[in-house]
Amino acid sequence: MFALVDCNNFYVSCERVFRPDLNNKPVVVLSNNDGCIISRSEEAKVIGLKMAEPIFQRTKLVKERGVHVFSSNYTLYGDLSQRVMETLKSVCTHVEIYSIDEAFLSLTGVEDNLFDWAYNVKKYVRRATGIPISIGIAPTKTLAKIANKAAKQGNGIFIVRNDRHRDCMIRNTAIEKVWGVGRQYSKLLLRIGVKTAYDFSQLQDTWLRSKMKMMGLRIKKELHGESCIPLDMIIPSKKAIATTRAFGKKTKDIKLLKEAVSTYAARCGEKLRKQKSVANLMTVFIHTDPFNSNDLQYNKSKSITLPVASNCSQELIRYALLLLDEIYDTAYIYKKAGVIVEGLETQEVCQSNLFDKFARIRYKKLSIIIDGLNKNFGRDKVKIAIQGTGKEWKLRQEKLSKRYTTNWNEILEVKV
């Protein structure tokens, strides 16, 4: 049996750990730049705030109902996520961390008392981390996902014990709620009258193979209770790394674009070094504000294969600026830029180049020192000059909570 553990309204729950006064009140967390709603408390759902809704469209409701609004604080969420996962690992040896707020557990060995087990885990995670979770248990991952949704509608635990349970559950599951069936496939399936997970499980293999390929067949099997997606406990290193942001303020200024793009390139370098990878390919893109129909629209990207795979910030910045120069056009006002590195390989096996003039060894040492300083004294304490000191393009984060668990200066204060 698999269990899917999912943190309830995770980002909101993280904020509430340190603001218990917000329990039972409507709370939302916004995306970067304070743009859209990406996490909602139950109270916020009830008053009609929708997922992914731009907050500025709901300012009236937010004010009237006293909704508490937070900018996203990924430092805090990442740390609390780690605590939840560690807690789960302490009660189960087979844990696959699936996302920041979800984990699959393999339950071989706890078959007899599933409900008691789940009840205790739920209670324990809450006590150890402050985060409420829901647990769905079923013979396959796809069914455990659905069971988890069912759990959220009830008391937080749902177990698929037999075929009758499973049948009943998938008959009551809308097709678009099935893991692996997204918007495009839902549209197609609804068109041919497939409304529920059960309808899907009755489709012909030949049809599934032609329209949804292997994915479709796998989902069908999993819905029938035949496990096709094993638990994967190894965290694979990333195959691509991206740093992309919408700017707090739109800009035409090449100087500001250079600051932003070089900062994103440096960030990619940090991420690469952290997982001990080097990148072979780099892409830079810039684009205008797609929501403003008055602006002339422009959307351009360019890639380069690096002469030698690298994770050195200075070198990545150099190529990023080269690419930026090629795609920058003075005629437009830019809203967003990004740097993506791909073709990653481990830094140990990196192929060198006979004609490489870059002082790779020296820069490697320098990177280690810079990373160390920034870790101890705060991000970007030491950076490359071109990254600039301005704030013009930086994120808007007006409702940011403190980094209670990772920064001594922001630790929770208790007045007695």
Next chain:
DNA sequence: TCTGGGGTCCTAGGACCC
């Protein structure tokens, strides 16, 4: 005024190899 960010996997088709 204001609309996120970061990933994965699969497949088809073209380039290329012997």
Next chain:
DNA sequence: TCTGGGGTCCTAGGACCC
């Protein structure tokens, strides 16, 4: 007059996930 067969690798695009 007549011009094969069997592969691999890479990339772009489209689907999906949180």
